[in-house]
Amino acid sequence: MTFLEHIEELRAAVWRSVAIAVILIATAWFFSGRLLDALILYLLRGQKALALSPTEAFSARIEVALWTGGVVALPYVMFELWRFVAPGLKKTERHFAVPWMVASAVLLYLGIAFAIELLLPMIVRMLQSFATGQIEPRMSLLSLLHFSVKMAAGCGLLFQLPLVLCLLAWFGIVSPGVLARQWRHAVFFIALAAAVVTPGDGPSMLVLSAPLVLLYFVSLILAWAIWRSRWKDRHEPGWLG
Structure with missing residues (x-):
């Protein structure tokens, strides 16, 4: 063509x-x-x-x-x-x-x-x-x-977070081992993103952050499976590496 x-x-x-x-x-x-x-x-x-x-x-x-x-x-x-x-x-x-x-x-x-x-x-x-008594x-x-x-x-x-992590594993950019070891940083950035989307109060940030953190750890399992199938010769030490 x-x-x-x-x-x-x-x-x-x-x-x-x-x-x-x-x-x-x-x-x-x-x-x-x-x-x-x-x-x-x-x-x-x-x-x-x-x-x-x-x-x-x-x-x-x-x-x-x-x-x-x-x-x-x-x-x-x-x-x-x-x-x-x-x-x-x-x-x-x-x-x-x-x-x-x-x-x-x-x-x-x-x-x-x-x-x-x-x-x-x-x-x-x-x-x-x-709102107070004088505010409707x-x-x-x-x-x-x-x-x-x-x-x-x-x-x-x-x-879309799981797809981003799976793409990183698919192209061999970041291994699931690195993602797993940096989970604390991931939780921090998830909370930061939740603060941007929500008004920034604690309850709404927590409600949005909770499923995103869960998606992050589920994504690690998927990324691990993708990594093992595509990059068998590239061993990454650590959890899920």
């Missing part, structure tokens, strides 16, 4: 991905009002969010449609990416890439679900508890939505 044929194939893949994303975003628009109402009812427990400008409700529904359609379209975009790069990969790389892409999508959705189902309600209730905790619609998107996106990205 010539260079121009590769470019044409890439262009076709991009257009198919854009078309699917647009269709899903347009579909999500029809459900955006219900999704927005469900989010407000779930997080504010009976309170109503405030639309502080004439366009705020419309802008919020647009953002809900964009994020929902984009997240749902992501597996198809990854599939198109796979179709484009697969012919240039070795057989062993193709066997690794498919589970990696599936796991990436699953972990992303798990991270988003974790944020919405557990982390966000706890953080919102905790922040509202700081009310939230604007867009501020609540942006806060929720930040939490969900952050958790979705942080839940």
